[in-house]
Amino acid sequence: MAKNIFGEPLKSCCTAPLTGYFRDGYCRTDKSDYGNHTVCVIVTKEFLEFSKRNGNDLITPQPKYLFPGLKAGDKWCLCANRWQEALEAGCAPKVELEATDEKALQTIKMKDLISHAKKQDVQL
Numbered sequence: 001m002a003k004n005i006f007g008e009p010l011k012s013c014c015t016a017p018l019t020g021y022f023r024d025g026y027c028r029t030d031k032s033d034y035g036n037h038t039v040c041v042i043v044t045k046e047f048l049e050f051s052k053r054n055g056n057d058l059i060t061p062q063p064k065y066l067f068p069g070l071k072a073g074d075k076w077c078l079c080a081n082r083w084q085e086a087l088e089a090g091c092a093p094k095v096e097l098e099a100t101d102e103k104a105l106q107t108i109k110m111k112d113l114i115s116h117a118k119k120q121d122v123q124l
Contacts, residue, residue: 002028003102005113013040013099014075017068027077027101035079036107040099042118045072047086047093056082075099080107087112094118 002010015025021037022028029038041047043058048070051058058076061069070076075096084107086092095116104113 002026004098005100005102005105005110006097007102008098010101011096011098013077013096017070017074017076018066019075019077021077023066027099027104029101029103036081036103037077038080038101038104039078039083039108039113040096041076041078041083041093042096043070043072043074043076043093044091046091048072050086050089050091051082054082054085080104084108084112087116092116 004010010026010028012025013019013027018025020026020028021033021035027038027040029036048059058070061067083092093116095113095118097113097117097119100113
């Protein structure tokens with residue numbers, strides 16, 4: 001069973017739009033997922049524009065991949081490296097900590113995820 005960054009059972013990120021590497025709503029991963037789609041985020045317009053400028057257009061629908069295109073406010077399982085890049089660029093989206101897989105911690109520091117938590121009452 002996949003665990004979140006707190007070592008608890010991983011919660012679903014989103015089913016509308018249906019997200020996750022396995023398109024099951026969970027930000028879980030395995031060895032076939034080279035992108036490490038483990039961070040559950042609430043996307044912003046600023047982040048979507050940043051991602052598009054950096055080669056990953058998450059706005060334009062791609063029906064052949066069952067991808068509806070995202071808009072600000074949507075939840076999505078994001079690649080850990082892309083979130084880290086957005087953090088360094090000053091436009092990292094908020095994170096649903098309980099729905100973020102513990103494998104995200106291989107790339108991202110716990111304190112950075114917590115500082116971008118949707119819930120602001122989480123303490124280190």
